[in-house]
Amino acid sequence: LFAMNPQVVFVLGGPGAGKGTQCAKIVENYSYTHLSAGDLLREERSRTESEYGVLIDSYIKEGKIVPVEITISLLKKAMERTMKKDKDKFRFLIDGFPRNEDNLQGWARVMDGKADVKFVLFFDCSNEVCINRCLERGKSSGRTDDNKESLEKRIQTYLQSTRPIIEQYEKHGKVHTIDASRAVNEVFADVKTAGGLITAQGF
Numbered sequence: 001l002f003a004m005n006p007q008v009v010f011v012l013g014g015p016g017a018g019k020g021t022q023c024a025k026i027v028e029n030y031s032y033t034h035l036s037a038g039d040l041l042r043e044e045r046s047r048t049e050s051e052y053g054v055l056i057d058s059y060i061k062e063g064k065i066v067p068v069e070i071t072i073s074l075l076k077k078a079m080e081r082t083m084k085k086d087k088d089k090f091r092f093l094i095d096g097f098p099r100n101e102d103n104l105q106g107w108a109r110v111m112d113g114k115a116d117v118k119f120v121l122f123f124d125c126s127n128e129v130c131i132n133r134c135l136e137r138g139k140s141s142g143r144t145d146d147n148k149e150s151l152e153k154r155i156q157t158y159l160q161s162t163r164p165i166i167e168q169y170e171k172h173g174k175v176h177t178i179d180a181s182r183a184v185n186e187v188f189a190d191v192k193t194a195g196g197l198i199t200a201q202g203f
């Protein structure tokens with residue numbers, strides 16, 4: 001369908017680790033398109049015709065991971081839309097995905113051979129810092145999961161389901177870990193010097 005497979009960097013880290021913030025900075029500086037799986041799910045939830053609205057809403061509030069068929073179809077459509085508009089836009093930061101084994105298997109089933117996963121950027125941050133950032137943001141974000149109850153569940157899900165996925169990629173030498181507990185610009189300085197690797201991957 002397209003001349004070139006989409007080139008993908010998965011961006012992972014706990015809730016509030018700064019995935020979205022750092023992706024925005026990468027996009028300002030390099031030719032990448034940012035796709036946040038969480039943002040796509042929230043968008044889908046708010047579409048009145050969506051048959052998944054109620055399901056997505058309850059999964060997000062409970063900090064549970066939405067069935068992969070829904071998430072993949074949103075990601076795939078977003079990639080296709082971007083590449084159709086501009087054939088030079090084939091590099092993607094996929095933020096907040098894959099979060100569990102179901103996500104990983106779903107990706108393999110649907111995207112193997114259709115997209116190339118280059119590496120994983122892992123924003124590493126203590127649970128305490130993550131929770132505080134989200135609670136702070138919760139004062140104005142309007143996100144239904146930026147409250148204490150949801151955050152406890154989000155952290156549990158992250159530790160139980162997402163960390164093992166990051167570890168799997170680590171075993172294959174595919175993870176670039178960044179200390180995300182520091183100030184935004186300090187973190188971004190590291191993202192940039194993730195350098196050799198990033199340049200080699202065409203950032």
Ligand code: UP5
Binds near residue numbers: 022137187
């Ligand atoms: N902030 C950022 N960096 C900072 C820094 N260095 N110093 C100080 N403050 C910093 O940042 C969070 C807040 O911290 C902001 O206020 C920011 O200004 C500040 P942000 O960049 O938004 O962090 P991010 O890691 O993107 O946090 P987010 O809350 O988006 O992470 P989650 O992974 O929890 O949320 P996501 O949107 O990815 O997923 C939400 C839910 O959707 C999931 O819980 C799940 O239910 C569902 N979901 C799926 O089911 N499947 C998916 O594939 C994806 C999501």
Ligand code: MG
Binds near residue numbers: 038
């Ligand atoms: Mg985010």
